[in-house]
Amino acid sequence: MSENPLAPSWLELPADANALASDVWSRNSARSPSGEIAIAGVASTEIAARFGTPVYVIDEDDVRTRARGIRESFDREFGRVGSSVKVYYAGKAFLSTQVADWMLRDGLNIDVCSGGELAVVLAAGADPARLGLHGNNKSLAEIDRAVGVGIGAIVIDSLIEIERVAEAASRHGRVQPVRLRVNSGVHAHTHEYLATAREDQKFGIPLVDVAAAVAQIRSHASLGFLGLHSHIGSQIFETDGFAEAARRLFAVHVELLAGGPVPELNLGGGFGIAYNSSDVALPIDVLAANLADSVARLAAEFGVAVPVIAIEPGRSIVGPSTTTLYTVGTIKDVLVTDDTVPELVEGRELVEGQGASTGSATGSVRKYVSVDGGMSDNIRPALYAADYSVRIANRVSDADAALVRIAGKHCESGDIVVHADYLPGDVTPGDLVGVPATGAYGWAMASNYNYLGRPPVVAVRDGEARVIVRGETEDDLLSRDAGLEQN
Ligand SMILES: Cc1ncc(COP(=O)(O)O)c(C=O)c1O
Numbered sequence: 325m326s327e328n329p330l331a332p333s334w335l336e337l338p339a340d341a342n343a344l345a346s347d348v349w350s351r352n353s354a355r356s357p358s359g360e361i362a363i364a365g366v367a368s369t370e371i372a373a374r375f376g377t378p379v380y381v382i383d384e385d386d387v388r389t390r391a392r393g394i395r396e397s398f399d400r401e402f403g404r405v406g407s408s409v410k411v412y413y414a415g416k417a418f419l420s421t422q423v424a425d426w427m428l429r430d431g432l433n434i435d436v437c438s439g440g441e442l443a444v445v446l447a448a449g450a451d452p453a454r455l456g457l458h459g460n461n462k463s464l465a466e467i468d469r470a471v472g473v474g475i476g477a478i479v480i481d482s483l484i485e486i487e488r489v490a491e492a493a494s495r496h497g498r499v500q501p502v503r504l505r506v507n508s509g510v511h512a513h514t515h516e517y518l519a520t521a522r523e524d525q526k527f528g529i530p531l532v533d534v535a536a537a538v539a540q541i542r543s544h545a546s547l548g549f550l551g552l553h554s555h556i557g558s559q560i561f562e563t564d565g566f567a568e569a570a571r572r573l574f575a576v577h578v579e580l581l582a583g584g585p586v587p588e589l590n591l592g593g594g595f596g597i598a599y600n601s602s603d604v605a606l607p608i609d610v611l612a613a614n615l616a617d618s619v620a621r622l623a624a625e626f627g628v629a630v631p632v633i634a635i636e637p638g639r640s641i642v643g644p645s646t647t648t649l650y651t652v653g654t655i656k657d658v659l660v661t662d663d664t665v666p667e668l669v670e671g672r673e674l675v676e677g678q679g680a681s682t683g684s685a686t687g688s689v690r691k692y693v694s695v696d697g698g699m700s701d702n703i704r705p706a707l708y709a710a711d712y713s714v715r716i717a718n719r720v721s722d723a724d725a726a727l728v729r730i731a732g733k734h735c736e737s738g739d740i741v742v743h744a745d746y747l748p749g750d751v752t753p754g755d756l757v758g759v760p761a762t763g764a765y766g767w768a769m770a771s772n773y774n775y776l777g778r779p780p781v782v783a784v785r786d787g788e789a790r791v792i793v794r795g796e797t798e799d800d801l802l803s804r805d806a807g808l809e810q811n
């Protein structure tokens with residue numbers, strides 16, 4: 325078997341199209357002696373038989389080990405430079421009461437960005453003091469509830485919000501700790517929709533306006549200023565962007581010290597993970613060490629103490645923990661000829677970065693493998709041109725590898741789950757396939773498009789599986805329909 329010219333340039337023909345890349349699959353994923361993929365000792369076929377497909381399978385030990393690992397790495401590295409760290413799990417990546425409970429037990433705080441997320445973590449029994457609330461347009465009701473329950477921090481995102489939070493705090497007789505989100509102007513190297521600190525976007529306050537905003541915060545007895553906040557974007561692989569944001573914020577942080585205490589500095593989340601064989605994630609302990617060194621250097625340069633650092637990782641904690649299992653329904657070998665190439669070129673522009681080949685593609689076959697889910701359980705390939713990977717989960721095969729595109733079942737040609745990977749060429753209807761690294765922003769961004777029910781989330785640990793979020797049924801889908809008018 326040779327490489328298919330339709331394959332994107334980053335995708336290499338694997339030596340074994342059954343192999344599970346250890347940096348992409350959850351830590352307890354492995355082929356069992358029969359050849360099928362087992363996750364934390366639970367066979368894929370058993371999961372599919374008990375819970376149906378599609379199904380998100382979350383490896384509990386993986387997500388909790390990562391949560392503790394991030395906390396410990398940052399504690400160690402910032403302890404080394406005379407400071408400490410508050411780690412907030414960014415609940416937007418994936419939140420359920422069970423996941424919230426794991427995070428809290430493993431010593432993390434939780435960051436929420438809506439009243440709904442707040443309700444979930446409160447339902448998990450979280451101490452509100454360990455929570456933070458974000459959002460560029462929090463409603464008055466959301467602010468009121470957060471202040472009323474005694475939330476640990478509110479990240480103020482606009483000048484207008486200073487007055488809203490101050491008013492709610494004085495009404496509740498509280499001094500509400502707040503951070504101020506700053507648009508650092510750092511252009512993180514990621515998809516445009518995932519970059520959150522360029523000048524031309526909705527989040528935060530420009531650096532030049534920060535001094536006045538903080539003066540406004542400090543003028544309210546009902547507000548307590550914790551410090552500045554920056555989140556430059558998501559799925560970022562290098563430390564440079566974080567270090568540059570820290571540098572820009574630090575200069576302002578130091579100026580603010582002249583007007584009162586600034587105990588903390590929040591550097592946000594955004595640490596990248598591997599979704600496929602071309603992604604190389606920076607190890608968390610390297611990232612933590614680099615950031616600690618950068619912040620310590622800045623503190624020394626400015627002659628001030630290293631502040632307490634807060635971080636808000638989401639994807640890097642929960643992303644690699646989860647595999648989505650699907651059942652293959654139909655398969656088509658699509659011959660890409662001269663006639664179809666122009667369409668492909670156009671398609672490539674729509675999904676920039678996917679890297680479909682152009683002229684040389686003539687006469688090559690792309691195998692379309694359609695599964696029983698799609699953009700309703702993972703919108704990221706369609707929304708961000710995210711490149712995932714795939715393996716047959718119910719068996720191994722020594723058939724020659726074939727270039728496949730995993731498509732969903734939605735009425736939408738952009739409904740793609742995996743743009744390109746190699747699978748054994750005998751992949752067949754009825755096979756189970758596993759798509760790893762779907763834990764972050766998969767279920768969280770799922771929809772009911774085409775009236776598909778959102779799949780269940782099943783947690784696996786030590787050979788046991790249990791539902792932590794049940795899947796939606798047709799009754800669920802119909803339950804919000806008001807029905808026909810009675811004549
Ligand atoms: C303010 C804020 N904090 C934290 C995160 C979490 O980012 P990630 O899941 O990439 O770590 C996000 C999402 O991008 C965010 O907007």
Ligand SMILES: N[C@@H](CCCC[NH3+])C(=O)O
Nearest residue numbers: 517518520558704764765
């Ligand atoms: N939803 C994005 C991450 C968050 C974007 C900015 N807060 C993703 O799937 O990658």
